[in-house]
Amino acid sequence: MDAKRERHIAIRRAIKNHSVSSQEELKNILEKEGLEFAQATLSRDIKELKIVKYPDVNGTYIYTFHGENNYSSELNNPVDEKELSVRATSSLEFSNNLAVLKTRPGYAMGIASDIDSLASEEILGTIAGDDTILLIPREGISRKAVIDVLQVIIPNLSYKL
Amino acid sequence: MDAKRERHIAIRRAIKNHSVSSQEELKNILEKEGLEFAQATLSRDIKELKIVKYPDVNGTYIYTFHGENNYSSELNNPVDEKELSVRATSSLEFSNNLAVLKTRPGYAMGIASDIDSLASEEILGTIAGDDTILLIPREGISRKAVIDVLQVIIPNLSYKL
DNA sequence: AATCAATTTGAATAAATATTCATCATGGAT
């Protein structure tokens, strides 16, 4: 049951970090991480996550989030740590059913946009100023679940439960 | 040869105005407009137009442009003429390889965004101010082709060749 | 007009993806 959430998170991370062009390919990536499941399950997961098979500039197909700009394989490669660490100075706190994410000045819009596409299963919407993002989680989403999914975007996120 | 361009335009118009959930369905719509072609052709067209099969909120699939917000069937119905005529006061002129579209005040961003998603085969990019949009057509795109595709978005567009 | 290269197309087929149906797990409510 929790296997599903783990899978969903892993799927989103894989889509973000690799150029995946079929479900079979995605399945292989996830199996290397130790996850096991049938193709049918993956098809359903992809549907729930609103992931899309997009015809990219190279004349191939690539799985991606709806509305994400696609860069071709070279730019879409296994995460460049340096690039990520720029964004990583973010901290998260909760108040009742809301969460507030503080970012470095000027980063709020960009990060909020990433959250919108990557975490829409957990986050209903975001409002960003310059260095502050208000996150509105969907009903029934735990703080833990919010943190888990944000860590796909911001690996060393610091937070207060 | 020109059949292809006609088809591409018709496809984009159909996707914009109907909730299409399979290529077969799309094929039927286009056949009612008198177009004839094989499913293979449609598959290729969809790839070239970078159209995507998106899992929508209703738990069904819908063909759409990458990055377009999707409203479910009721809102996505055969074009409401009134809604369109609001936007229709736009005029287009050319200068060398550039085009400038004037809109009613405040509409430029919105219309430019529609153009970005709907006309990306012909238009490389747009820059919008408040009531003016600069259109940068791709190489080899004729003024006629620009007009044809913009008329999908702005039915009674006025223009000077 | 004739030739050639490049593009477009359809029919058939391969490949990929979604769904069905049966089974199993999970989380209440009693």
Next chain:
DNA sequence: ATCCATGATGAATATTTATTCAAATTGATT
């Protein structure tokens, strides 16, 4: 703890979509 309802899953299959390959069309060039 047992029952029930709901959700998750896999195997098999149906459906959908992409590609292959051969033929047809088009445009450019002579």
